[in-house]
Amino acid sequence: MDHSSGAGGHRPSNASGSYDSAKNGSSASPGTSDRRPTDESTPGESGYSKRRRMQERHQNRKRGRTPPSVFSRRDRSRSPQNATPHHDSRRSRSPLPPRSPPPADDAPKQRKRPGGGARMGLVDRETIRRRQEERDRQQEEDAVRMSRDRGVSDVVRQHYNAVPERGREWRKTESKIKGLRSFNNWVKSTLIQKFSPDEDFNARFNDTKDWAEDSAGPPPMDDKKLLVLDLGCGKGGDLGKWQLAPQKVDLYVGLDPADISIEQARDRYHTMRSGRGQRGRRPPPTLFHGEFQPKDCFGESLGDVRIIQQVGFDANAGPGGSLMAARFGGGGFDVVTSMFAIHYAFESEEKTRQMLSNVAGCLKKGGRFIGVCPNSDMITSRVSAFHEQRKSREAAKAPEPEGPEDGEVEEEERCEWGNDIYRVRFPGATPENGVFRPPFGWKYTYFMREAVEEVPEYVVPWEAFRALTEDYNLELQYRKPFLEIWEEEKNDRELGPLSERMGVRDRATGALLMSEEEKDAVSFYHAFCFYKV
Numbered sequence: 001m002d003h004s005s006g007a008g009g010h011r012p013s014n015a016s017g018s019y020d021s022a023k024n025g026s027s028a029s030p031g032t033s034d035r036r037p038t039d040e041s042t043p044g045e046s047g048y049s050k051r052r053r054m055q056e057r058h059q060n061r062k063r064g065r066t067p068p069s070v071f072s073r074r075d076r077s078r079s080p081q082n083a084t085p086h087h088d089s090r091r092s093r094s095p096l097p098p099r100s101p102p103p104a105d106d107a108p109k110q111r112k113r114p115g116g117g118a119r120m121g122l123v124d125r126e127t128i129r130r131r132q133e134e135r136d137r138q139q140e141e142d143a144v145r146m147s148r149d150r151g152v153s154d155v156v157r158q159h160y161n162a163v164p165e166r167g168r169e170w171r172k173t174e175s176k177i178k179g180l181r182s183f184n185n186w187v188k189s190t191l192i193q194k195f196s197p198d199e200d201f202n203a204r205f206n207d208t209k210d211w212a213e214d215s216a217g218p219p220p221m222d223d224k225k226l227l228v229l230d231l232g233c234g235k236g237g238d239l240g241k242w243q244l245a246p247q248k249v250d251l252y253v254g255l256d257p258a259d260i261s262i263e264q265a266r267d268r269y270h271t272m273r274s275g276r277g278q279r280g281r282r283p284p285p286t287l288f289h290g291e292f293q294p295k296d297c298f299g300e301s302l303g304d305v306r307i308i309q310q311v312g313f314d315a316n317a318g319p320g321g322s323l324m325a326a327r328f329g330g331g332g333f334d335v336v337t338s339m340f341a342i343h344y345a346f347e348s349e350e351k352t353r354q355m356l357s358n359v360a361g362c363l364k365k366g367g368r369f370i371g372v373c374p375n376s377d378m379i380t381s382r383v384s385a386f387h388e389q390r391k392s393r394e395a396a397k398a399p400e401p402e403g404p405e406d407g408e409v410e411e412e413e414r415c416e417w418g419n420d421i422y423r424v425r426f427p428g429a430t431p432e433n434g435v436f437r438p439p440f441g442w443k444y445t446y447f448m449r450e451a452v453e454e455v456p457e458y459v460v461p462w463e464a465f466r467a468l469t470e471d472y473n474l475e476l477q478y479r480k481p482f483l484e485i486w487e488e489e490k491n492d493r494e495l496g497p498l499s500e501r502m503g504v505r506d507r508a509t510g511a512l513l514m515s516e517e518e519k520d521a522v523s524f525y526h527a528f529c530f531y532k533v
C-alpha cells in the first residue's frame with residue numbers, strides 16, 4: 001500500500017485565517033467521495049416542498065425558540081463575508097471558561113495542624129513510594145495507549161489521504177459500485193433535506209406557527225441561513241448537497257485529519273465557486289462561505305479551531321456542565337454533520353466522549369446532529385449467527401480422542417462476512433450473543449472494493465451510544481437503516497425524483513439500480529438525527 005502520498009503532501013494546517021480572508025472563498029478541491037463510496041453531486045434537487053417530510057422532522061416537538069447563537073447575536077442578515085467576528089468585542093469566545101479539572105489525587109492537601117504534615121511524611125513513606133509507583137505505572141499505561149491510538153489514527157489518516165481522486169465521470173460510469181455510490185449519496189441528501197432546516201424555517205413552511213404575537217412577523221426567509229460543521233468531511237463530497245439544502249447555508253466548515261483530503265475538499269469548493277467543472281452550468285450565485293482545516297475531531301477538542309471560536313463553542317458541554325451554560329450557552333452552529341465517520345471515535349470511551357463534547361459544544365440549542373454510520377443491530381445479528389453456526393459445527397464434529405498433537409495450535413475461528421464488494425472481519429474474539437460490552441474498542445477491519453483497503457474501525461453499539469448522548473443534551477429524533485429510508489422516501493414528491501436524477505432508480509422501470517451485493521453492502525448502515533436540547 002502506498003502511503004507515501006500521505007506524508008508527502010503536507011501543507012501547513014490553516015483555518016484559512018478567518019472569515020475575512022474567506023470573503024472570496026476559502027479552499028477547496030474537486031472532490032471525491034472518500035471511503036464509503038459516495039459521489040459528490042446531487043443533481044438538481046430544487047425548491048422545497050414536502051409537507052410530510054417537514055412534519056416528521058420536528059415530530060411532537062414543542063420547543064421554545066432557539067436562543068440566538070453567538071454568531072446570530074450579530075446581525076444575521078450580514079453574510080459572513082461582511083462579518084468581522086474576531087473584532088466583535090460583544091462576544092466572548094465561549095460562554096463560560098472551561099471547567100477546571102478535578103484535583104489530582106496527589107495534589108498537595110491543606111494541612112490541618114502545624115507540623116501534621118511532617119508527622120504524616122514520616123509515617124507514610126511507604127505510602128508515598130507506592131503512590132509514586134502507581135503514578136509511574138499509570139503514565140506508562142497512558143503512553144502505551146496514546147501511541148497505540150495514534151497508530152490506528154495514522155493508519156486511517158494515511159489510508160484516506162491515499163484514496164485516489166478519480167473524478168466524477170469515472171464514478172458515474174466506470175465504477176463497479178456506482179449504484180451503491182449513488183444510493184449512499186441519496187441517503188445523505190435525504191438526511192440533509194429532512195433535518196437541516198431549523199424549526200422556524202419548518203414552521204414557516206408548514207404555516208403552523210402563530211406569528212401574530214410577533215409584531216414584526218417572521219423574519220424574511222433569506223435572512224436566516226445555516227451554519228454547518230462537517231466532522232470528517234473527507235474530500236468534500238457533500239458540498240453540493242449542502243448547496244441544495246432547503247434552508248440556505250451561510251457557512252460550511254469542513255474538518256478532517258486527512259490533510260490531503262482537506263486540500264482536495266478546498267479545491268473542490270473553489271471549483272464550485274468559480275463555476276469550473278459545472279458542465280456548462282453557471283457558478284452558483286450564492287455559494288456559501290467555506291472553511292477547511294485538517295483536524296482530528298474525536299481525539300482533540302475543537303475549542304482551539306479559530307473559525308469554531310468565532311462561531312461559538314461551549315467548552316463546558318457535557319456531564320457536569322452548568323445548567324446556566326446548558327440553557328443560555330452553547331455553540332453557534334445550526335447543524336453538525338458526520339457522515340461515515342463516527343465509528344472511528346469508538347476506539348475508546350475517551351474519544352467517544354470527546355466527539356460528543358465537540359458536537360454538543362458546537363451546536364446551539366435546537367441544533368441538529370446528523371450522520372450515518374454502521375448499524376450495530378446488523379453487526380450483532382451477524383456475530384450471534386456466526387457463533388450459533390460455529391457451535392453447531394463444533395457439536396456435530398466427532399471429538400478427537402487425543403486432543404491436538406504437540407506443537408499443533410488450533411486456530412480459532414474469527415467472525416467475518418461480506419461478498420465480492422465488501423468485507424467485515426473481526427481480528428479478535430467477539431461476544432457470543434453479539435452484545436458489545438463494554439461498548440468501546442471493538443475493532444474490525446472493513447474492506448470496500450475501489451474504496452477502502454481493510455481499514456480498522458470500531459463497532460458503534462447503538463443503545464450505549466444513545467444513552468451516552470443524553471449526557472450531552474442530545475436527544476434522539478430519528479434513526480433508520482438505509483434500506484428502510486429508501487422504502488419510506490422513494491415515493492416522496494421530491495426525494496423520489498431526486499433518486500432518479502442521481503441514478504439510484506431507473507426512470508422507466510422504477511427499479512433500484514443496485515445489485516444484490518450492493519444492497520447487502522448498504523444494509524450495513526443506518527442514519528440518525530439528534531437535537532441539542
Ligand SMILES: C[S@@+](CC[C@H](N)C(=O)[O-])C[C@H]1O[C@@H](n2cnc3c(N)ncnc32)[C@H](O)[C@@H]1O
Binds near residue numbers: 036157233238
Ligand atoms: C468514509 S470517509 C467519509 C467522508 C465524507 N464524510 C463522506 O461521506 O464522503 C471517513 C472520513 O472520516 C475521517 N476521519 C477518520 N478519523 C477521524 C477523526 N478522528 N476526526 C474526523 N474525521 C475522521 C477520515 O479521514 C475520512 O475522511
